[in-house]
Amino acid sequence: MRVLITGGGGFIGQKLARAIAAEGVVAGQAVSGLTLVDIAAPEAPEAGFPVTTLACDIADPGAVNAVFEEKFDAIFHLAAVVSGAAERDFDLGMRVNLFGTLTLMEAARAQGNCPLFVYASSCAAHGGEAPETVRDDTPANPQTSYGAQKVACEYLVTDYSRRGFLDGRSLRLPSVTIRPGKPNAAASSFMSSIFREPLQGEAANCPVGEDFVIWHSAPRTVVRNILHAAALPAEAWGTNRALNLNGRSDTVGEMIAAMTRVAGPEAAARITWTREPEIEGILEGWRAKVDSARGRALGFETDESFEDSVRWFIEDDMARA
Known part of the structure; x- marks a missing residue:
């Protein structure tokens, strides 16, 4: 093939x-x-x-x-x-x-x-x-x-x-996170940067509130x-x-708490919280809760927790990011 x-x-x-x-x-x-x-x-x-x-x-x-x-x-x-x-x-x-x-x-x-x-x-x-x-x-x-x-x-x-x-x-x-590399022009880019950069000792801004729900x-x-x-x-x-496709729906706050359970509190302390209306305007048009019944029936996988996503990023991508 x-x-x-x-x-x-x-x-x-x-x-x-x-x-x-x-x-x-x-x-x-x-x-x-x-x-x-x-x-x-x-x-x-x-x-x-x-x-x-x-x-x-x-x-x-x-x-x-x-x-x-x-x-x-x-x-x-x-x-x-x-x-x-x-x-x-x-x-x-x-x-x-x-x-x-x-x-x-x-x-x-x-x-x-x-x-x-x-x-x-x-x-x-x-x-x-x-x-x-x-x-x-x-x-x-x-x-x-x-x-x-x-x-x-x-x-x-x-x-x-x-x-x-x-x-x-x-x-x-869904939003694929945690992405390695650098921020890009995607409206969803922060959904990786607020974890990727803090885990590596750098600051990152979250343009939405802690109660914002992400399908990821x-x-x-x-x-x-x-x-x-x-x-x-x-x-x-x-x-x-x-x-x-199968995904999870979690708030930003829940995902940061999961990162803290895996990597300690230092990473979360590097996140700033300045709202960005352009990003919020795009994201308000998306839906963050999805019932992927067909995907489950066809055997697609679903993440069990965001803690796994953090661990996998540390294992797979810290050296490349």
Whole structure:
């Protein structure tokens, strides 16, 4: 099986690549080659099969077609302009998140082999008049350009699957925390920085109150769930190829208390509390309580506690952050 990861230089793309390299199997089939693409050529993991890394702008049809000179059996599409950036620059978000995804899907369709296509969507699909607790049958109602672009692509993934062009599955990811690295332009970036930086001796600001609720999942769990999505047979998905991925709903205060139980009180003391109206305005359009009954029925994992997320960050990512 030949595998492609877009956004292969991002932290989830890198973790997914390392997991595939370690396991050597995707959807029950041995991996014969892995290609990672991003706007700059990603780092390649050590693997028992060939790994190719390429710089590619997914919104450039010529660049995408060059990548698809090789035929892929499984595609993990993680590349995107993040929420805050897509809200500030509508044209950039449309170019990458909508038209870039369509360009990628068309290239996959042209292969003629109906490849697996796992698409990273977002909890930003829900908002507006949605109920406080989102269910699997709650209509998507995005309140940001980023969310609208993600939902549009979900519908395309389902239709391309119906037509037999792809074997797609779209995962509405919770906020993935604790992310390694540095803060980015995502509205949800603070959901990692208020833990990541304090755990490493640095200050970080929380732009919302302690009672703000976050729907979240740990990077380890998200990677395992992405691979599980690829392993499920097409018939398990039925006519709707999108689902709300499993996550936890906790307040900022509860998550900080969990960090304190694991790492002591010093980290929490490094958090400042200056409200940021722009961030709050975006986040108010999201929903933070989700009943992922379909995901549970399909065997996706759910984190047991945020304490595990803190421990896993310390084990996996302190040296890289």
